[in-house]
Structures are given as C-alpha cells and as structure tokens.
Amino acid sequence: MPMAADDIETMIREAIPDAEIEITDLAGDGDHYAARVVSESFRGVPRVKQHQAVYAALKGRMGGELHALQLTTAAPE
Amino acid sequence: MSDPQSRIDETVKGNDVVLFMKGSPLFPQCGFSSRAVAILEHCGVEFASVDVLQDQEVRQGIKEYSDWPTIPQLYVKGDFVGGSDIMMEMYEAGELQALMQEKGVAATAG
Numbered sequence A: 001m002p003m004a005a006d007d008i009e010t011m012i013r014e015a016i017p018d019a020e021i022e023i024t025d026l027a028g029d030g031d032h033y034a035a036r037v038v039s040e041s042f043r044g045v046p047r048v049k050q051h052q053a054v055y056a057a058l059k060g061r062m063g064g065e066l067h068a069l070q071l072t073t074a075a076p077e
Numbered sequence B: 001m002s003d004p005q006s007r008i009d010e011t012v013k014g015n016d017v018v019l020f021m022k023g024s025p026l027f028p029q030c031g032f033s034s035r036a037v038a039i040l041e042h043c044g045v046e047f048a049s050v051d052v053l054q055d056q057e058v059r060q061g062i063k064e065y066s067d068w069p070t071i072p073q074l075y076v077k078g079d080f081v082g083g084s085d086i087m088m089e090m091y092e093a094g095e096l097q098a099l100m101q102e103k104g105v106a107a108t109a110g
Helices: A005-015 A047-057 B004-014 B031-043 B056-066 B084-092 B095-102
Strands: A020-025 A032-038 A068-074 B017-021 B048-051 B073-076 B079-082
Touching: A005 A020, A005 A032, A005 A047, A032 A047, A047 A068, A047 B079, A047 B084, A068 B084, B004 B056, B017 B031, B031 B084, B031 B095, B079 B084, B084 B095
Parallel strands: A032 A068, B017 B048
Antiparallel strands: A020 A032, B017 B073, B073 B079
C-alpha cells in the first residue's frame, strides 16, 4: 500500500516538530516521492544520522510501503 | 553455515568499497541501485557488489547491520557511508571523491 504525501509529512512532523517539510510526488502515482526536510536539529549532525532520524519518524514504513522516497536533509541556511 | 550478520560483516570488512544493491552493476534492478552504480563509476573506483535479491537473509540482515531501511548501501573501508541520496549529495559536493582519497581508495577518475 502506498502512502499519501500528507501522511508522510504528518509522521515526520510528529517526530521533528520544527521541520520544514517539502514532499514532491515524483511520478504522480502516489508511490514515488521526494522529501526535503530542514530542521535545526540536524545542525552539525552527519548526513547518515539525519536520514536515520527521518526514517525513524516513518516508523518502519521506509523500505516497506515506502520504497521510493528520495530524501534530502539539511539544517536551515 | 555462518549467520547472515557475520557473513555481511566479513563482506563489509573484506572489501575496500562494497555496494549492497538490487541486481548487478551491469543489470541494476532498481533506479536507486542504478544511480549508486553510476556515481561509483563516475568516481572511478573499483568496487565489489552484493546482489541482495539473490539472498533473502542478506537482504533483511543488511538493514539490521547498518540500522538503515533501504538498499543500496555503500560501505568504504568497513564504514557505512549511506544510501543513494547521500551518495548523490556527497558526489555533487565533491565529498565522496574526497572520502575515497582520504581512505586511500584508488580512483582512476573523478
């Protein structure tokens, strides 16, 4: 079962409340997304840990229902 | 028969650069794996690859090994580097090439 963009955003926001989240439906099929997550909590944190924080927010859906999520993370400029 | 975690550990530590992917470098079976292969080829580094589609235990085990839910996964000199998005970001910033150099992995281009 694919996930809706809103659900992805809600889950990320619950775990990372200050995040600025931008979800793009890449293929228009509700199954291939790109997400950009910007949060102060990422400052000074290695990329792998930033991505792991987002994956943790998605509670095991990443890699299962959510196969195709292209992820970009950053601290605010 | 050794357990999947030790087999994965041996592979990760036994190769300078190893990519766990879906399919083979010649015939990647998913867009993310294909992108990861292209990035490594652009860096000009030699790398070993493991096709997780050929081994369900490794396919599941690698996610636990690195606490990372998706494939591909890149390891350099025993350290987990990231998935294809991180590889792309690092490549575009020149960081992946720098990492290879820093770790003493020979590159022919980049």
